[in-house]
Amino acid sequence: MRTFFGQILRIVLSVLCCAVLVSCTKNGVWFRSDSENPSGAVGSTSLEQAQEAESPEGSADAVESLHIGGLSGAGVTERLRLRMVREPETIPTCDMFFPLSTVEGAESTARIDIASQGLSSWMALEDPVQRSLEYAMNMTPDAPALVRPGMVLTWGQVVRSLEEFLDLLPHLDENPALLGQRFIWYGMTKNPVMTGYYTPEIPASLTRRPGYEFPIYGVPEDLRYGKVRGHKRFYRVEKGRVQSYYDRGDMDVRKVLNGRGLEIAWAKDPIDVFYMQVEGCGRLRLPDGSTRNLLYGAKNGYGFRSLGRILHARGLLPKGRLSKEHVKAYFDKHPERMFQLMAENRSYVFFRLQDSPPEGTIGKPLTPMVSLATDRKLLPLGSLLAFEAEIPEARNGRPVGKRIVSGIGLAQDTGTAIRGPRVDYYIGEGKAVEPIANNIKTEATVYLLISKEALING
Secondary structure, three states: OHHHHHHHHHHHHHHHHHHHHHHHHHOOOOOOOOOOOOOOOOOHHHHHHHHHHHOOOOOOOOEEEEEEEEEOOOOOEEEEEEEOOOOOOOOOOOOOEEEOOHHHHHHHHHHOEHHHHOOOOHHHHHHHHHHHHHHHHOOOOOOEEEEEOOEEEEHHHHHHHHHHHHHHHHHHOOOOOHHHHHEEEEEEOOOOEEEEEEEOEEEEEOOOEOOEOEEEEEOOOOOEEEEEOOEEEEEEEEOOEEEEOOOHHHHHHOOOOOOOOOEEEEEOOHHHHHHHHHHOOEEEEOOOOOEEEEEEEEEOOOOOOOHHHHHHHOOOOOOOOOOHHHHHHHHHHOHHHHHHHHOOOOOOEEEEEEOOOOEOOOOOEOOOOOEEEOOOOOOOOOOEEEEEEEEEEEEOOEEEEEEEEEEEEEEEEOOOOOOOOEEEEEEEEOOOOHHHHOOOEEEOEEEEEEEHHHHHHO
């Protein structure tokens, strides 16, 4: 009897062992197709399954695997590990911004051509994005970066969006569609007007000498900024009384700053100084051929008026001929009227000499063809943008047609005249870009990009 039951037990055990062996073999590498494991790496699927088991789909720590390269020398495919894309339950909207659908976001992503910005790779955006991130990280995370009726974005959400964009950068050259998958694209209900600005280069000297007679002022020691009767403003205190700071007429016509040692350089042409103040920065070409950069220091607090429009209002220039070139041509013929007419723009900008490149309001260097000056009440400083606009081409110092720029921008600067749906596009430095910057005036399509993860986690 024992022999009989022993034989039965051996048969059952043999059947079970065979079943286990077949199961392991069928699910192992012997039976696995190339389509199931394109890298040919043994165990890679098991690793993914283990990660998914540790971080179930839908949790904050869930990851997804994306193939982004071919076989390496070791026969292992490079893989990008990212958090699973999760769709926010609600997407805020407001009077000025509306979220694009997934399809519209994908279409907008497909139109981006960073080569149109003069960039050879998405990785060229790493440094400028890092500058925006450093600025945004200095803000209180829970404080609002943007407040509109029905929509509030915090600085924490701006930071998360910039961080996720930096994570994506190494992979966007091969897979730019990730930007449409992982970000909400907010369109603007009113397309902004785009203008251009640049860093002008002007002949100047660090000391007064024949041919260099017009002062460029540093920041006066008596210029103050703070609350006066409940409003922030620039002012001075004289005999214990708060007064508005001097205007352009005071400085250029009545010479109230003379003799105070505030001159940091001397220019050949006062019109050059005026337009350098319009741009907010400049580069000085010194008599020995070397250069020095002038960065924004402060302003006197008055509203800006275009010099071309001042001349037009006086009947001195026709509409359509109000550019810097036309203004200079007029004053070449009528130099006696120059300072009085310039004084009608009471705004004045003071500078500081630096060896560093031009900076934006975020206190970081501007990046040509990427940095934008915006209204911080509409597009938070440091925020990630996408845009499309038609700008001039230039050759030999003259515009020679138009071209489309469709790329990534960063809100890194502001301007006195930049209010509401308006953006100013930083083109670069020197005379080569002047005809481009001075001739941009077009309607642009601009998107604010906020990562889905930032909207979910706040």
